[in-house]
Amino acid sequence: MKPLFNILIVCTALLVGYGFCQAMFIAPTEATMGDVQRIFYYHLPSAWVAFLLFFVNFLASCWYLIRRGKGADALALAAAEVGVVYCSIVLITGPIWARPIWGIWWTWDARLTSTLVLWLIYVSYLVLRHYAIGGQVPVLAAALGIFGFVDVPIVYMAIRWFRTQHPQPVIAGGEGSGLDHRMWVAVLWNLLAFSMLALVYVIVRYRQALEVQEIEEAHAHAALDLEEAQ
Amino acid sequence: MTPAPGVWTITRRSLAKDLRLEWRSKDAINSMLFFALLVVVIFSFGFDPTAEESRRIAGGLLWVAILFATVVALNQTWTRELRNQVLDAYRLSPAPPQALFLAKSLGNFLFVAILEVLMVPLFVVFYNLRSVGPVWQLLVVAVLATWALVVNGTFFAALSIRTRSREIMLPLILFPISIPALLAMVDATTSILTGESSPVFWIRLLTVYDLVFTTVCLILFEPVLNAE
Numbered sequence: 001m002k003p004l005f006n007i008l009i010v011c012t013a014l015l016v017g018y019g020f021c022q023a024m025f026i027a028p029t030e031a032t033m034g035d036v037q038r039i040f041y042y043h044l045p046s047a048w049v050a051f052l053l054f055f056v057n058f059l060a061s062c063w064y065l066i067r068r069g070k071g072a073d074a075l076a077l078a079a080a081e082v083g084v085v086y087c088s089i090v091l092i093t094g095p096i097w098a099r100p101i102w103g104i105w106w107t108w109d110a111r112l113t114s115t116l117v118l119w120l121i122y123v124s125y126l127v128l129r130h131y132a133i134g135g136q137v138p139v140l141a142a143a144l145g146i147f148g149f150v151d152v153p154i155v156y157m158a159i160r161w162f163r164t165q166h167p168q169p170v171i172a173g174g175e176g177s178g179l180d181h182r183m184w185v186a187v188l189w190n191l192l193a194f195s196m197l198a199l200v201y202v203i204v205r206y207r208q209a210l211e212v213q214e215i216e217e218a219h220a221h222a223a224l225d226l227e228e229a230q
Numbered sequence: 231m232t233p234a235p236g237v238w239t240i241t242r243r244s245l246a247k248d249l250r251l252e253w254r255s256k257d258a259i260n261s262m263l264f265f266a267l268l269v270v271v272i273f274s275f276g277f278d279p280t281a282e283e284s285r286r287i288a289g290g291l292l293w294v295a296i297l298f299a300t301v302v303a304l305n306q307t308w309t310r311e312l313r314n315q316v317l318d319a320y321r322l323s324p325a326p327p328q329a330l331f332l333a334k335s336l337g338n339f340l341f342v343a344i345l346e347v348l349m350v351p352l353f354v355v356f357y358n359l360r361s362v363g364p365v366w367q368l369l370v371v372a373v374l375a376t377w378a379l380v381v382n383g384t385f386f387a388a389l390s391i392r393t394r395s396r397e398i399m400l401p402l403i404l405f406p407i408s409i410p411a412l413l414a415m416v417d418a419t420t421s422i423l424t425g426e427s428s429p430v431f432w433i434r435l436l437t438v439y440d441l442v443f444t445t446v447c448l449i450l451f452e453p454v455l456n457a458e
């Protein structure tokens with residue numbers, strides 16, 4: 001497994017580098033926004049990867065509640081953690097772009113607000129994992145993971161309606177329709193690079209989580225043995 | 231041998247026990263009421279509650295006050311069962327866990343409903359309110375919104391009693407999930423009070439939210455209760 005993982009790391013590093021070249025040098029400069037728009041090549045792939053990881057967390061949580069496999073719990077934890085990191089990247093790169101283009105850092109627009117709520121939900125998941133005690137952590141976390149994921153479509157519906165009812169504070173922005181094909185190439189390369197990077201992180205965190213589980217079990221056994229000896 | 235009592239019988243008995251306990255101690259209702267009163271008074275210092283302006287923000291204030299007060303009550307629901315290992319006894323008994331969950335949720339629903347009945351007149355007086363839209367719609371919103379807060383709140387309170395610093399934990403996990411419900415209850419109330427727009431979408435959203443999360447809670451309560 002070890003050599004395979006090393007190859008994966010090397011490939012990921014190369015891809016991230018190539019994605020950087022694509023985003024910074026090869027993709028054409030956007031006509032009205034200028035170079036600031038290049039942050040988009042990191043913003044969009046991060047968002048997609050974050051959503052994907054939250055979905056993985058949901059699947060792993062369901063799997064854990066059905067089968068009680070230790071691996072499922074470790075995967076749920078790893079996916080949620082890396083997902084929160086990627087979601088944070090989205091929430092940080094967004095305002096950096098918005099400030100020069102919209103003239104403000106933040107607006108309570110539908111997509112921004114729902115991403116923020118999504119981030120809050122998964123941060124609360126990590127907080128629960130941190131504070132829960134003993135062997136029940138996986139069950140409680142899996143339950144909350146399912147709640148969080150079920151909530152996502154309702155959040156989107158509520159916030160979209162909320163924002164279509166009220167006038168938009170800021171117009172402009174909103175690319176997407178007429179994207180140059182070289183821009184698409186840069187987006188896709190970076191999407192691939194960021195997905196691979198996420199995979200590397202998830203694998204590392206997954207292994208660590210499994211090790212932590214083993215250590216905790218060993219401690220519990222040791223405590224039991226000690227009690228029996230007395 | 232008598233046949234085992236059904237889910238509804240157990241729910242009813244468990245609910246009756248909770249209500250009797252609350253009737254004798256009045257722990258939850260008193261602390262909730264006083265807390266909500268404090269929130270309302272403190273809010274009124276934050277801005278000038280003149281009639282036109284207050285109608286626009288009253289929905290938000292009322293529900294935020296009720297939300298905070300609900301958390302106070304929810305924190306007490308399960309801690310009561312930890313004393314004398316009542317919860318462990320319940321796990322050992324063959325009674326369906328869903329019955330326990332339903333009884334707790336219904337009990338909390340009643341407590342929060344009583345709070346609302348007492349708080350709303352106070353709100354009307356303090357903020358000089360008069361609804362422009364039909365009042366019966368407010369009643370529908372209140373019932374749906376209270377259940378939305380209470381059903382997830384009861385479930386998450388059961389999660390948070392298993393954590394360190396449990397009192398802090400409940401709002402941390404309850405508020406993010408409840409954001410769509412809060413948005414719906416606040417906007418529905420505001421649109422009824424001001425009469426500017428229709429609350430129908432929000433009432434539908436609250437109904438969907440209630441149905442979805444009641445189902446999820448009932449499915450997931452058993453593994454959570456027996457987690458160890």
